Amino acid sequence: MYLPAHFKGEWTRHAVPLMRADPFASLISCDDQGLPYVTHLPLQLQDEAPGQEGVNPVLLGHVARGNQHWRLLQQRPQAVVTFLGAHAYLSPQVYPDLVRVPTWNYLAVHCTVEATLIDEPEAKDALLKKLIGEHEPAYAEQWRGLAPDYQRMMLSAMVGFELRVTAFECKLKVNQHRPEAHEATVKMYVNGSEEQRTLADWMQRLKAEKTSGTSGAS
Numbered sequence: 672m673y674l675p676a677h678f679k680g681e682w683t684r685h686a687v688p689l690m691r692a693d694p695f696a697s698l699i700s701c702d703d704q705g706l707p708y709v710t711h712l713p714l715q716l717q718d719e720a721p722g723q724e725g726v727n728p729v730l731l732g733h734v735a736r737g738n739q740h741w742r743l744l745q746q747r748p749q750a751v752v753t754f755l756g757a758h759a760y761l762s763p764q765v766y767p768d769l770v771r772v773p774t775w776n777y778l779a780v781h782c783t784v785e786a787t788l789i790d791e792p793e794a795k796d797a798l799l800k801k802l803i804g805e806h807e808p809a810y811a812e813q814w815r816g817l818a819p820d821y822q823r824m825m826l827s828a829m830v831g832f833e834l835r836v837t838a839f840e841c842k843l844k845v846n847q848h849r850p851e852a853h854e855a856t857v858k859m860y861v862n863g864s865e866e867q868r869t870l871a872d873w874m875q876r877l878k879a880e881k882t883s884g885t886s887g888a889s
Contacts, residue, residue: 689756696714708739734830753780756777759866776844
């Protein structure tokens, strides 16, 4: 993606909390016609700390067997995953002069991934238990109480996968290159929608990092 240096974020400090706060992602592969094939789905982040020898972050998920995306991953394991965090319009009213234009602020993470399919029943059951543990631990007992035939049927209707992150880009576009508008923007956002309040929090967070010398460029 287009990523000016002043909008560039770090993995641990910025990308990880964004992916955890907004885990509903877009998985993008190329189909047989060379066009993007996109599936919208939740992905669970594992192994958060990249950079160690032999260790890469992993995203866990699954699709319905009727979704051809798993076959595309089987043919071409490399894919792209995108996460979109909070986003909101920004009025030029925040600036101290009139020679300005509107913009849109947003938070996003793009990951290049290498897919490994998970289609063996026991491995898929273990994958589901991890996902259940993340989103609704209390449901685990209900899942274990379902009839074995029903469990096998449900497992056979899906294909799981792990997506190993091989590269990433994190974009934090919150007008931080326009410091003259920072205070007015935060004031506008903090009294606005939930997405605007989230952006206000990120603006304050990035300002604090800059002040303390731990700015997000990496």
